[in-house]
Amino acid sequence: ELKVEQNPLFLSMQEGKNYTIYCNYSTTSDRLYWYRQDPGKSLESLFVLLSNGAVKQEGRLMASLDTKARLSTLHITAAVHDLSATYFCAVGEGLSNFGNEKLTFGTGTRLTIIP
Amino acid sequence: NAGVTQTPKFRVLKTGQSMTLLCAQDMNHEYMYWYRQDPGMGLRLIHYSVGEGTTAKGEVPDGYNVSRLKKQNFLLGLESAAPSQTSVYFCASTQDRHRNYGYTFGSGTRLTVV
Numbered sequence: 001e002l003k004v005e006q007n008p009l010f011l012s013m014q015e016g017k018n019y020t021i022y023c024n025y026s027t028t029s030d031r032l033y034w035y036r037q038d039p040g041k042s043l044e045s046l047f048v049l050l051s052n053g054a055v056k057q058e059g060r061l062m063a064s065l066d067t068k069a070r071l072s073t074l075h076i077t078a079a080v081h082d083l084s085a086t087y088f089c090a091v092g093e094g095l096s097n098f099g100n101e102k103l104t105f106g107t108g109t110r111l112t113i114i115p
Numbered sequence: 116n117a118g119v120t121q122t123p124k125f126r127v128l129k130t131g132q133s134m135t136l137l138c139a140q141d142m143n144h145e146y147m148y149w150y151r152q153d154p155g156m157g158l159r160l161i162h163y164s165v166g167e168g169t170t171a172k173g174e175v176p177d178g179y180n181v182s183r184l185k186k187q188n189f190l191l192g193l194e195s196a197a198p199s200q201t202s203v204y205f206c207a208s209t210q211d212r213h214r215n216y217g218y219t220f221g222s223g224t225r226l227t228v229v
Binding site for chain 1: 148155156157158159160163173174205207217218219220221222223
């Protein structure tokens with residue numbers, strides 16, 4: 001059974017600082033997704049990582065994937081208050097010959113940026 | 116372009132009552148999913164569909180049924196609601212077989228069973 005672990009679960013950081021959220025998973029997969037969720041809202045897609053070594057950046061967020069280590073990271077550079085949210089990683093796992101997959105989510109990292 | 120629309124947004128049920136949650140997408144997506152989200156946990160897959168007329172069980176299917184009679188709609192039914200089904204339910208869809216563009220999620224339905 002695929003397990004996805006995120007750490008830390010809670011993160012409080014000051015504006016302007018850098019930090020990294022880690023996502024470890026237990027079985028082979030080369031499909032990793034990062035989502036953002038604001039309180040009471042739906043999930044917003046941030047990054048789709050589809051191969052070993054994939055790196056994607058959007059603004060102050062950068063995500064990477066190391067499939068050999070079964071590890072993805074979400075790096076936050078010079079944090080600003082607007083980045084306060086819960087961040088989820090999800091690992092794609094094949095379901096059938098139709099190319100379908102299911103997502104197994106981590107428990108989320110609640111990030112609070114303090115002015 | 117509405118994307119993925121879920122109705123209702125909120126609902127309170129008494130134990131034993133039934134209800135249907137509707138998910139509608141206007142993106143002509145083939146694949147649709149129902150997830151539930153509980154406090155302190157990530158989303159867990161309830162049921163999914165790979166196309167019109169198809170459904171399959173996910174990780175936590177017990178107590179739920181689904182139907183996909185039309186490509187754009189995916190219905191989640193609770194025949195006899197239980198307090199353990201208190202949760203936030205999210206529908207998601209995707210077209211891309213290789214998931215290059217990720218999934219689109221609805222805004223969620225917050226269900227309370229008393």
